[in-house]
Amino acid sequence: MNIHSGPLKQALLGLIPNLRAFAVSLCGDVERADDLVQETLLKAWNHLESFQEGTNLRAWLFTILRNTYFSDCRRRRREVEDREGKKAAELAIHPGQQGHLDMQDFRRALNLLPPDQREALVLVGAAGFSYEEAASVSGCAVGTIKSRVNRARTKLTEMLGVNTPREFGPDSSTEAIVARTAGGTRLP
């Protein structure tokens, strides 16, 4: 039987939206994400013999993609660190320019997380993997995934300044939270 026959192509095609979502969440850049997806598809196709039939194709593809991403990151670590440093500085100077927790702030904060924490958060919190599956994709212990997820959540909360009422704007969606935190008192 030809393992490269139609069903495989269909299965891969069907998983591309999921892979792209993972890649974009992981690297925060659509172009780079699509390059990662392309590389993942090529590697998967060319190394299909190492995929055990009957196991989880999605998890296998996610593993290839994250391995590709992290070796890519190691290769250009210097460059990435410089860029992250600049982004961190920007975030520190202009936290929540809109005065509330908007999507752009969230994306920015997500991109500032250490990649291993972002990966764990996305796998478990968005892609729907169990801690066990996420651990197998990332090649680490389940406890490591749990602690990365927790650190990611804490970090996001810190970066977005959502522990303190003064960083919420007065819009209706956050008003209730402000009221509950500070008894309605708005800081100057």
Next chain:
Amino acid sequence: MNGKNGFPGPASPGEAQMKGDGGGGRRLRSAASKRHIAGADADTKMENRPDMQRAPRHDSQAPGMIDRSLQAQLGRQLRAIFEGIEEEPVPERFVRLLEALEAREKQR
């Protein structure tokens, strides 16, 4: 999916103990307010340290009302980003790539 809103819940009590942080909800609030006073004490300096690997101080706490609703909000935003991309049509380049791979395979 973990937790009611799909956003992963806090560490189990066992894991929290391993991190050696037994603080209560009080600590979360005090740490948060202290963060704004530069150099108030050694604790504050720890909070500001850009060392990503340290164990966060309020990891082990049972999240209060505010924390839960914020975590739910963060979870929704994370999934909104993810699902937004998932809903995009598959770019043509991938369709062509798979067709080319399949065609190459058939020629062998």
